[in-house]
Amino acid sequence: MADCVFCTIIAGGAEADVVLDEPDLLAFLDRRPVFKGHVLLVPRDHIATLPDLPAGQRDGFLAAAQRLSSAVVDGLGAQGSFVAMNNVVSQSVPHLHLHVVPRTKGDGLRGFFWPRTRYAAGESADYAARLRAALEAS
Template sequence: MAAAGAGCVFCAIVAGETEADIVHADDDLVAFLDQRPVFKGHVLLVPREHVVTLDELPDRLRDPFLATAQRLCRAVVDGLGAQGSFVAVNNRVSQSVPHLHLHVVPRTKGDGLRGFFWPRTKYADRERAAYAERLREALAAL
């Protein structure tokens, strides 16, 4: 397991040093909106502890990590009206930030996502905060 290093953007988000639209936070995990979402409402779930890959996730965090991922999957459906979700974890290859993160991407039939070519979109001014609020409300209701 790697120590939190200078320059880890996810460690900075977890520490509150870098702004993010947090949709869930507890003692072990933080979930926030992706800055460059595949689709609006795209959430990243990270452990507070600096862990690089899924296989390094401590056993004590495995069940809470997956349980929170399940809740996020329900939240994008209940809170955003998605028909389902795409869930992914990259381990090193294609891992843009070397800190374990699980993607929960809202999906709807015909949304254009094909394979692993992830087109990116942008939020309008203050729109990202509204998506984060909708997800927080949906998570609170679960």
């Protein structure tokens, strides 16, 4: 879809710090992360919500989410992760996307209040490279 920012990223029309690039999926850093290393996993096809995800893509999508959840621990030193997605309500981009947020005890994240941060110049590329290395090592 021409007006979907995630479709534009997938098509190469917008820059993103890509972490995982597979035939059916793409994962990249959120531009306004909850914590640095916050990844968005999206299907390459424009699929609006989880209920719309074809059965044949479910296992690959979840397997990639598992790998990304491990990568934030192995590649960034997080103690764990928060994995979530919205469907329609609070879905900022109407393209299915799963958030993988690195977590550490005492990081201040409470409930569903998602404060956002920003990367310093060049910092996001470093985070993406560390996550890619952790994915390649697994």
